[in-house]
Amino acid sequence: MPNRPFVLAFIAKCERSFSLAPEERAAIERLPVRIEYVAADRPIVRQGDKPSQSSMILKGIACTSITLASGRRQISAFHIQQDFPDLLSLHLRTMDSDMVALTECKIASIEHVVLRAFCTENPRLCAFLWHLTLVDAAIYRQWVANVGQRSAEQRVAHLLCELAARMRVVGMADGSTYPFHLTQTDLSEATGISTVHMNRSLQSLRARKLISLQKGVLTIPDDRALRKAGDFSADYLHQAEPLRA
Amino acid sequence: MPNRPFVLAFIAKCERSFSLAPEERAAIERLPVRIEYVAADRPIVRQGDKPSQSSMILKGIACTSITLASGRRQISAFHIQQDFPDLLSLHLRTMDSDMVALTECKIASIEHVVLRAFCTENPRLCAFLWHLTLVDAAIYRQWVANVGQRSAEQRVAHLLCELAARMRVVGMADGSTYPFHLTQTDLSEATGISTVHMNRSLQSLRARKLISLQKGVLTIPDDRALRKAGDFSADYLHQAEPLRA
């Protein structure tokens, strides 16, 4: 049963939003997945690709990024475990952005044909997958606002709050500490500020005792304070919203 | 048949991506819609709302916007005719952003219950609606990059290219001219620059003969040149992509 970790992750993810019927659970267990490993800094899919499968991240952290003609790169999303970063390719033939692993990733891939059949047979699960892509879109909206309107320090605080909130629901948090393997360059590409200024912004957040960040561990001593600094409200993550279908 | 304009618009939109089967066409014609008018600057739905219907814009222009604690507003999307701006509420219970009419809008609303039944009965149309929300997401991704990495002038050029490309496919273009009723404030809130600087950026584009903009009409004399100035490529709009379902 090599697909066990995937099945467990998927079921856990669903049951945060609604209760699975026995048939639905069975359908998930029947899904044929392929486990793959992608090394750090390697692409999972690239702009222009026409993938025939979508995948869930089981371990590691990836991002969606766009490289402009100028060579500058913008990260438009981070993906952590239990995310389906390229689910969109199910109904978007050609990838319009890159998806790259930022740390080594373990992913579970499912063929689109299989997924489409799965969707017509399980309307509720179809609705749920659709829902997941809508949450991704909600995050993009928020990022537009983040990058468009906030000061550098606020952007960073906001981003860290988001990552923390998302890690928490998938059980990656340990008290107020979170595994953290993004570089300052990653963060700067996600927030649209230079690496140099990212460094200074992080220092300022540290000085204000809002975060501590070292050796792959992020600590947020006072959640409320950081949220305030980043003008963050978790609503847009739609985390505990029951599914209606 | 008050829903005629809606039916025609919806069918036209579908057939740009795939050929409707007779039953599908019939299902669309059977959809009960309510026509409504929203005055300029009035909300269509508001952050925090839990709508029970979704709507298609038949006339006018609307936007999705987020207002931050600071009072600053970020527009994260524009919606023109044939768009389903709040389709996302079908599977996202609580609105995480506002949708407001920027000019007077004529919209066609459909109950979510109806839409859900429609989706389970017509898997291909379900896939198509899902697809539409994914295109919206692709646009957000691009906006993150636009606001995060480009200079003011590039941002404006990019935005205008996008609007032009989208207007063209819904038949709003007349040669190289487009109806244009957004204010400079709207544009500045969409690109994350100040109104003052938006004004100067537009002037610069005018001086470079890339656009002319007056009395509700935008003219793009040389499409290729403006695209180059805005580093724009229409791929992310997924305009003529055949549906696979």
Add this chain to the structure above:
DNA sequence: CGCCTGCTTGACCTCGCTCAAGGCCCGTGG
């Protein structure tokens, strides 16, 4: 006629960028 909304212009200032260099940690090979 007067007001309000949207456009335009000028002057000044600042946040964040760029360029440049140095330090630290860790993995690799001699």
Add this chain to the structure above:
DNA sequence: CCACGGGCCTTGAGCGAGGTCAAGCAGGCG
């Protein structure tokens, strides 16, 4: 075991794109 190299982080200095504040102007509408 140590030297070397390459990421990544850090710091300094100068500069510029774009923000803010303020005021004037034009046109449409009650």
